[in-house]
Amino acid sequence: MDRLGPFGNDPCDKPPCRGCSSYLMEPYIKCADCGPPPFLLCLQCFARGFEYKKHQSDHSYEIMTSDFPVLDPGWTAKEEMALLEAVMDCGFGNWQDVANQMRTKSKEDCEKHYMKHFINNPLFASTLLNLKHAEEAKNAETAIPFYPSDDPPRPTFDSLLSRDMAGYMPARADFIEEFDNYAEWDLRDIDFVEDDSDILHALKIAVVDIYLSRLKERQRRKRIIKDHGLINLRKFQILERRYPREVQDLYEAMRRFARILGPVQHDRFIESYALEFELRREIKRLQEYRVAGIRTFCSARMYDRLKTSREEERLKHTMLAEVLQYIQDSSACHQWLNRQAAIDSGLNPAMPVASNSGRRNAPPLNLSGLPGTEKLNEKEKELCQVVRLVPGAYLEYKSALVNECSKQGGLRLAQARALIKIDVNKTRKIYDFLIREGYISKA
Secondary structure, three states: OEEOOOOOOOHHHOOOOOOOOOOOOOOEEEEOOOOOOOOEEOHHHHHOOOOEOOEOOOOOEEEEOOOOEOOOOOOEHHHHHHHHHHHHHHOOOOHHHHHHHHOOOOHHHHHHHHHHHHHOOHHHHHHHHHHHHHHHHHOOOOOOOOOOOOOOOOOOOOOHHHHHOOOEEOOOOEEOOOOOOOHHHHHOOOOOOOOOOHHHHHHHHHHHHHHHHHHHHHHHHHHHHHHOOOOOHHHHHHHHOOOOHHHHHHHHHHHHHHHHHOHHHHHHHHHHHHHHHHHHHHHHHHHHHHHOOOOOHHHHHHHHHHHHHHHHHHHHHHHHHHHHOOOOOHHHHHHHHHHHHHHHHOOOOOOOOOOOOOOOOOOOOOOOOOOOHHHOOHHHHHHHHHHOOOHHHHHHHHHHHHHHHHHHOOEOHHHHHHHOOOOHHHHHHHHHHHHHHOOOOEO
């Protein structure tokens, strides 16, 4: 019976014929009764009945050949193996070189056959899909894999982001300045020679041991930084700010223990505490409902709306009481009226709207007919009217600040003032508005 030869196309890859010691060329004979190692004969030695030790001429045998089709009637198994070896040697896509190495097929034949049977073959695709599903099923009940850091940013040298990353070089996966950067200096003058005394030799060995301990500490610190994803510090800070303030305080306090727990255990601890905090807050809210005599969620929603309304009224009365203390001061009364208008319009009442200076305030800007007005929402229109800024300029400043915040992971007021060269008071109002509306976040 015919069998696929277990060796490559090169005759030197096959063991020699046991009869004449010549290189075997397909087809050749393999004894089915002898071995291992396999007992192989060329056709000439097999035809003359060669016998050697335990091998007899009447033993069962197999004809080893690759001259039969596997995937395509026009391609033999030998040519299939030659194609795979040629693609491996020449690279995928270099079909002319592949054809030159095969010698029996053209460039178009090689490309068409490989794409049809090895790339777009549904049999192979379903096999890979089954392997993927099996891998997913295997990891279904295991812990979620921890990815400490994505590809870190690649800032320019000596930039602000580069300094935040402690001089980390992503292309080399190393730092410009190492921890204990001059530890190697203690070894620069050490030289082991044959005429050293025992004490001097032991002293040099001790210095080397000290250096190795310092080197281990350096590697330990680098491993902690990489495992916990601290290289991209801004991204780490953004992830930290997603927690409530109380959880962030615990995060800060427990950071020093992260190197003991490990990245996965530390994250699990913080997540469990955040969940506990949310549960406690929800329990406290439900207890408040119960004390107020509320037993349904519909009543709870009504209670929340009334509570918010009561807080707003209390704030108004508080401000009125403050103004009544200075009833004779016209500027204080004017300030209270502006703050009251700010509350009614949804602006931050803590932000002073009117100026206490003796200058007359400019009237709000009329946005009717100005380009870009239709792209603004009501709050943005009100901001443009108050700061007297045309919509087109506001949209440009907003886009610049949002893009810079997304790059840096946060934005400071000084950075905003450096980006948009306008009046600092207008910049402050735009910056505070974007922070309040959630377009950007503070650094």
